[in-house]
Amino acid sequence: MASFFDNMIDSALIPERLQALKSSMITKRVSKGDILLRKGDRAEKTYFVKEGCLRSYTIDEKGKEHIFMFAPEGWMIGDIGAFAKGKHSELFIDAIEDSEIEVLNREVVNPTNVPAHEAIEKLVNRNYVLQKRIIMFMSATLQERYLDFIETYPDIVQRVPQKMIASYLGVTPEALSKIRGDLAKVK
Amino acid sequence: MASFFDNMIDSALIPERLQALKSSMITKRVSKGDILLRKGDRAEKTYFVKEGCLRSYTIDEKGKEHIFMFAPEGWMIGDIGAFAKGKHSELFIDAIEDSEIEVLNREVVNPTNVPAHEAIEKLVNRNYVLQKRIIMFMSATLQERYLDFIETYPDIVQRVPQKMIASYLGVTPEALSKIRGDLAKVK
DNA sequence: CGTGGAGTTGAATACGATCAACACCGGTGG
DNA sequence: CCACCGGTGTTGATCGTATTCAACTCCACG
Numbered sequence: 001m002a003s004f005f006d007n008m009i010d011s012a013l014i015p016e017r018l019q020a021l022k023s024s025m026i027t028k029r030v031s032k033g034d035i036l037l038r039k040g041d042r043a044e045k046t047y048f049v050k051e052g053c054l055r056s057y058t059i060d061e062k063g064k065e066h067i068f069m070f071a072p073e074g075w076m077i078g079d080i081g082a083f084a085k086g087k088h089s090e091l092f093i094d095a096i097e098d099s100e101i102e103v104l105n106r107e108v109v110n111p112t113n114v115p116a117h118e119a120i121e122k123l124v125n126r127n128y129v130l131q132k133r134i135i136m137f138m139s140a141t142l143q144e145r146y147l148d149f150i151e152t153y154p155d156i157v158q159r160v161p162q163k164m165i166a167s168y169l170g171v172t173p174e175a176l177s178k179i180r181g182d183l184a185k186v187k
Numbered sequence: 188m189a190s191f192f193d194n195m196i197d198s199a200l201i202p203e204r205l206q207a208l209k210s211s212m213i214t215k216r217v218s219k220g221d222i223l224l225r226k227g228d229r230a231e232k233t234y235f236v237k238e239g240c241l242r243s244y245t246i247d248e249k250g251k252e253h254i255f256m257f258a259p260e261g262w263m264i265g266d267i268g269a270f271a272k273g274k275h276s277e278l279f280i281d282a283i284e285d286s287e288i289e290v291l292n293r294e295v296v297n298p299t300n301v302p303a304h305e306a307i308e309k310l311v312n313r314n315y316v317l318q319k320r321i322i323m324f325m326s327a328t329l330q331e332r333y334l335d336f337i338e339t340y341p342d343i344v345q346r347v348p349q350k351m352i353a354s355y356l357g358v359t360p361e362a363l364s365k366i367r368g369d370l371a372k373v374k
Numbered sequence: 375c376g377t378g379g380a381g382t383t384g385a386a387t388a389c390g391a392t393c394a395a396c397a398c399c400g401g402t403g404g
Numbered sequence: 405c406c407a408c409c410g411g412t413g414t415t416g417a418t419c420g421t422a423t424t425c426a427a428c429t430c431c432a433c434g
Binding site: 328 | 389
Binding site for chain 2: 411412413414415
């Protein structure tokens with residue numbers, strides 16, 4: 001259950017390690033248009049913006065961009081869930097202005113085993129869940145959102161009334177009912 | 188810059204304090220329909236669900252509920268941003284099944300001053316930002332989302348092309364342009 | 375039994391997407 | 405220096421999808 005993020009936070013909390021971590025962060029200049037991370041890349045870095053502006057975004061099947069986040073001065077940006085777990089990024093990141101950034105490397109926060117910290121695990125996971133939900137709102141149709149929901153939370157579908165699922169998906173109960181009708185026909 | 192959440196995580200990371208924190212969490216049974224938190228209440232507690240299911244939600248001006256999150260077994264639920272900062276909750280929380288939960292009290296994690304931990308600050312803030320964005324997607328019209336955006340990020344509005352703002356809001360550039368046209372007329 | 379909430383279905387309406395045309399720069403190359 | 409071009413933003417017409425309102429069914433629970 002120990003996660004990478006535990007180590008990161010651990011490091012951040014113990015002053016000496018925090019110091020080591022801070023001094024390891026290199027400052028870098030990037031030009032408008034530079035791509036720092038692509039979907040599918042391992043999320044090895046997280047960026048802290050000192051000056052300028054970055055953005056993270058997805059590209060859907062039709063080639064349309066959906067901006068997940070802007071990061072002007074003072075913001076951090078990265079695919080946090082993927083960074084924490086050492087997985088592949090869902091997001092692209094690029095510079096929309098010439099920028100000065102600090103780069104936090106995943107490898108710097110050398111992962112040693114630390115007991116699981118339940119609250120932190122859940123906090124990172126929560127971030128991931130929210131990120132996915134926002135991307136779904138921006139890029140998916142109601143039908144896709146519903147299919148994703150029953151895939152992701154098959155247990156909840158059984159347990160809560162349909163109108164609550166509609167409420168979660170951001171649509172009226174009637175609309176969800178009709179989508180379900182359509183799906184039943186096709187099947 | 189020291190935040191409450193630092194203390195929470197600090198506590199969670201130092202084994203003795205973790206122990207203290209864990210033993211302070213009381214287990215409680217709640218019945219379907221019980222309301223645990225109301226919008227406007229101070230967010231003094233966060234809940235860990237052992238059995239059953241809770242939900243968090245908002246109620247808009249028209250009285251319509253928008254479910255932000257379901258929390259079945261193994262999930263934690265609360266207005267994390269408000270809990271971390273000791274502010275008033277944006278969310279309601281109630282039980283949608285008879286449930287057994289563990290209650291983490293804000294006061295238990297006794298806040299002493301600890302140096303700021305930049306990454307954690309940003310992580311909590313990020314959570315808050317994502318939460319708000321999802322609620323806007325569920326409950327607000329495009330016009331409201333746009334007005335909220337220019338209020339929340341007045342600097343970004345000036346700096347990025349309009350089509351990127353449309354992309355962030357989850358609509359086409361044409362739709363945003365028309366909304367702006369409408370707003371200009373009214374003024 | 376009956377009653378009320380949940381879900382379905384249909385008709386009318388509203389809102390954003392799509393497609394297309396055009397105006398307005400800002401930059402590049404002739 | 406100017407002409408051209410591509411990208412950005414605006415506007416209009418049409419189409420599709422979700423909302424709203426209403427009627428009806430079906431249970432679950434009193």
